[in-house]
Amino acid sequence: MKALMSLGALVGVVGLLLLAGMIFDVIPSNTIRLVEGYMPMQMLFEVGCYVLGFTGLSYMLNAMGMGIPRFWQGIGFWIFFLLYIKYRVYPPIPFSVRAMYGTVGLVAVLMWVSANEEDWKKFKQPILNVLDAQTGFNKVLRYVYLVALPILTWGFSYNAMMPKSEEPIELRTVHPAPPASTKVHGKTYVLQTSLNPYRVNPEGKYDQEYSNSLIVEQGMGRLMKPNANPWDEKAEGYLKYVREGGEIFFQNCHFCHGDNLNGRGLHAFAFNPIPANFTDPGTIAQLQETFIFWRVAKGGIGLPNEGFPWASVMPPWEQHLTVDEMWKVILFEYWHTGYYPRTWD
Amino acid sequence: MGVVTRKKLFSIIALGAMVVALLLPIVMALPSPATGEEAPAAEGAQKEGEKVEKARDVYYKTEGIVVGAPAPKTTDGPADYPRYNFESRVLLWFANQQHLYYGSFVLAVPIFCMIIEFMGVVTKDKALAKRYDQLAYDFIKISLTAYSLTAILGGILIFTFLTLYPTFFSYLSSIFRPVMHIYALMFVAESGTLYIYYYGWDKMKEGFLKWIHLSMSVILNVIGTLLMFLANSWIGFMMSPAGVDEQGRYLGNIWHVIHTALWNPLNLHRILGNMAFGGGVVAAYAAYKFLAAKTDEERAHYDWMGYIAMALGVAFLIPLPFAGYWLMREVYAYRQQMGITLMGGLLAWLFIIQATMIGILFLSTNYYLWQAMGRMRGAEKYQRYIKYLVFLLACGFMVFITPHTMVMTPAELKAMGGQQHPVLGNYGVMSAKNGGINVIITTTVLSFVWYMRGNKISTVSWARFGNIFMGVFFACAYINIIFLAIYGYYIPANVRVGLSVPQVATTLSCLFFMFTLNSMMMKGAKQLGPIEWGKISARSQYALIMLATAFTWMMGLMGYIRSSVRLFWHVNEIMRDNSPWAYTHTVGFAANVISANVLFFWISILFVFWLGSLTAKKAPVEAKVGVPGAIPQPAGSH
Structure with a gap:
């Protein structure tokens, strides 16, 4: 012992x-x-x-x-x-x-x-x-307290009341509640039920289980699974769409979100807060794919009231990309980070 | 003998009257052709040739015949929103909250009475049985005055609705018309039953009559629970409407209107919440009486009363987070955006406050139990380990209250290098929080186990093995909970949600298996000394008051959150709130109103306690027992 x-x-x-x-x-x-x-x-x-x-x-x-x-x-x-x-x-x-x-x-x-x-x-x-x-000794100590405590209280009060020039505290809602539906390029998407049209199996049917089996491995290195290389020229279907999404990502998104999707791109530190880190389990990993679609399409400018103080400079990508391109880039983000979109089953 | 028979007869008649009172609303609700009322279908048949309009239920998606008017489209003006020079919403909030506090209290306390009276009836030890009976009587005495106040507050609530939100209230009443009279009749039945139950206590205190009396408490609670279910259907309808079409027109099926997506989770959550709250209030009452007591007998009695109330309250507090979890799951399933508004969006900060309150509840409970160990000889052996329990609780608590989105200045945000803190950000997601709360609850179970064996030494032959088994079981439980919390980061969110099941199962296994095993081990155990009721520190009683205050505050907070999640809707997606107050308050304002509600409730309930003490003073005092550790006797009798 x-x-x-x-x-x-x-x-x-x-x-x-x-x-x-x-x-x-x-x-x-x-x-x-x-x-x-x-x-x-x-x-x-x-x-x-x-x-x-x-x-x-x-x-x-x-x-x-x-x-x-x-x-x-x-x-x-x-x-x-x-x-x-x-x-x-x-x-x-x-x-x-x-x-x-x-x-x-x-x-x-x-x-x-x-x-x-x-x-x-x-x-x-x-x-x-x-x-x-x-x-x-205790008598002296008591007198010290008698003098020090009011001074301390005065000091705290003065400090609290004194006008400050610091930036105010922000109570930012990072993931504001999405609308029930969103209209993009003239078509309405119900967020609860819409599906990514490119998350498909070889038969062309929506299949999250299939796509989940092909994403990169979680853990150190984020290695690609064997026979699941989207940059293989022979890649078809889901993996081909991932590659196309990746191309779109590196043409448009990686400047801010980073080539490792960790929010540390070339321009990232020009912004406060820096762009979202997709590799963090608290971002895309806990959101539905349609939530991402809505955020990508509408950008910072499309954040609802509760997204105050709207501290996001992301452009509304619907003005620059087609619907298909947005779905594909989302597909790539999930594939690259090794996360699955959230589902409710 | 003749007197006994007469009493038996009267008691059976009284019981029969209660059953009739219980069934009366149901009988009244049945459509009766004799009174000229006809079902919509029959009406349709009668008016042959007339066009019958059909519409689709917004939730059940079934077709039904339109029998109601559409939800009114209100405008900001005196017709729809008459007002005083004050925010109508806050007035309604206040009236609603006070009614709910008292309603919860008077629904919970009779359930306690039923349990305690039953314990008294089945206990073989006569002295103990008498104590239980006295305690149950004390409980119902407290609730009786509160009951009148509940009715008054209910009246105030209806008048507030009629005065400030007449259009909305008339729409809601039109939807619930088929069951409105049932609600009123239930209330009459509840009142009658309660009065017979209370005033018949002395007359039916022994033998067969006691069983009849106990049966009355069962009926009383059935009526009370049904009453609450009906009240819940209103808020369930406002949050997740069903039984109406998109325009809010009633489609003739009242069961659909009542049985909305959130009705059942709300019912369960409210039953458990009411019980925990009721236990807290009674415990606070006992603590107050303990602190004000002038004799050892009084202290002993109120110490014991506080302990029983606390134990009952905590027994319902433990499953409460799981019921809350189910409710949230159903909210997400009903409307994803509603769920995100609650837990990740606009109202997420209120959930952090809620987590803090939950933590305070469990910390207070543990602290009370450690203090309570001070009144039993032999419990000293556990004292040295308390610091480790404090550590576990503090760690669980810190993880549980860590916000996903932190409050910070832009400079702090920049220094952190992103919205999520790389270390603490992980505490902000559900996986870690589930781990945190389960560690807290498991530690509470461990404190209870220590308390139960504090002054005892097991004499069973397998005691050593039993102790080792218990130690290993708890250790494995902690490891499993923490492991699953960490593992949750490495799997997708939808699978992670499922991990809460084994975590909860681990906690509940600790609760049931360890309590059972402990009881078996302590059967016929050697007592190192009696529990010296009344010899507990004053700090413990403040912990009980803290417990009750935290319950009250949390109830106010959660009520506000649940109501606010409708945002600018009176009835979600059906009837829009067009008053000037259709916005969400700031966190600070909401917290102030909740605090004001809590303060008002506690001041008013102190008045109720004082009224109760007036009757006690008039009553004769029974024989007193002054020996420490002896059976405590109540200060007053009935």
Whole structure:
């Protein structure tokens, strides 16, 4: 048990040192990389390791008679967590989310320190000591608080009320609800029931199962399946349409959406936000094909009211492409990213 | 003996009267040629030669004879939208929400009464049976005053509709005309049954009469549930109309009008929601009484009452997210755009707030259970592990509340390099959120298991094996839930949706198997000490109040979301809202109105509690037991 706790303590100390290095910019925050594809779990795993490390550290310090009071354990852990989400995770997390996480962290710490009567007493004792002010030190501390707290409150209020020249916060709806139907080149398409006419099997019938079997493989490299190369001159049917879609994509779309469809094209960083990253599981992977058709056809200008502030510069492609070309380019996007369009069955 | 027989006779007559009251609306609803009313088909036959217009049902796609007028095309003016110098929609919102709060409460509490009274009847321990009976009586006493208030609020709601939205209300009434009187009669039946049930409590407290009394509670709840189903059919029709043609003309089939695409999921969701809400309110009542209690006996009683109410509320809270999931699935199936507006579009931010409230509910429950372990000797052994449960809950909670689209300044957006955060963006999609909530629920189940075995040591020969099995089962459950949440990223969205099934199954397996196994292991277990009712921290009671407040706030929020999803329609795609308020409020404004509703409800229900305490004060106080750990006795009696 002691050996295990010692190991935990070691993990805790090393982790703290690493974080301190990242905060003071001694160690770049990508020294221990967040591995693409595994980052969300890695972050939780790291925090879990820290928790175990701190448990070991606390155990060892107690054994050495140098135990940290529960009050400072709680406060310390919360501060650690705030620093972790600010300095460890890259790219930086927006303040609104850090505020949410910080609040959850605070609630969790309070739940922990007040889970039983004994711990709760230990936690609140330093606060009560200052309030009671039985010793000279506590008396001074109480006076400090008496002066500091109103100043802090004043400072926060001043900061909150002071007019700012920062850009306002945007509550953007990335995927606004589509209309029930959309009219493109004079024809009405019902979004719930319309199908991509090029998603067909060798018999020429709509077959998503068939097309799904020919898309690139998910995972590292996004490799083409054997005998499913759209650029093979002999490719027919679905694969031929994918190739045609690809040609259209590289003639029109890749300047913004990138040659890897990850939203990092030549012009991408001229825009804010940058164009949609189709390889992200939160974009085309969770939308119906007809939703994409509507967005491509109508562009940023065709976003509904709830798409405020309409932060999209995508042109309405119906003015530049035919209906068939739009369907084919969508076919290519799904094929290339290895995702399937969303269906409801 | 003669008195008993007479009582039996009266009780059977009362029960019979309730059954008749229950069946009366149905009998009244049957078309009767004797009264001159004829079915539309017969009418059609009678007026031979006259042209019968037929139209197609917008949802069922069946043909029917047009028997109603088209939905009115309203215009903004005093004829269709008379108003005061205030936003009519907010007034209606307020009236509706208050009626719903009280309606939910008075429908839920009798179900609790039924369960607790039944537990009292079947319990062999007489002292315990008496406690259950007293508790059930306390519950119904609270709901009785609330019942009158519900009726008053229902009246206010109808007047608000008639005053502010007369054209819309008259259209809706014309559609539901065939069942309007059933609704009214159901309400009369509910009132009569409730009063007999309440006032007959003392007279029917033993033997056969008690069973009759219990049967009355069953009938009371059947009536109440049917009443709610009927009310739900109105909102179901407004969201997903059926039984009418494209112009909104009634086609003569009332079952189609009632049985819309969303009716059944709404019914289930509301039953569970009402129960969880009712449990929360009663728990808060008990917490309030506990905090105000002056004697140990009072504290013991209200501690116990709070625990039972909380346990019942949470029992219905656990399946609630799954019922909500079904409702959303049906919404998507009905109209994709409605689903996207809710979960990915305009109202998605409100869902993040909802997720936060759900998290608070489960966190409060866990916290209460940990506090409750403090009143049993022997539970100390679990205290050191609580920090790990806190960690699991916090992780699940953070994932659950992470928004898919983050609120940020353009500078933050630029620094992030895209709309989705590469690390946290993945928490924003359903796969991760399912994992988050299932981890939270499984942890809650684990807390319950610890609570149930807190002061006991199993004496069964296979105790060691049982403990290992339980540990492994929980560990596997966590691994499975988290694995499926991650795996969800690597498969298509429609398959990913299906992954929620094994995740839910894992959580429910923990709930049922672990509770069952734990009960078997704890049968005849050695007690390390009694549960010292009343010796619980005040913090636990604040957790109960928090639980109830979160329930109330969440109900208000979800009601608003459900109603807002119709956007500018009174009846979706049938009758357009042409009032000046046919727009969606900002999140901040909606949150303020919801908070005002919650505040009003809690102030008014405190008044109801106070009224209840007046009757208790007049009643004689039964024998008190002052020994800690002994059976707690109520402060008042009936």
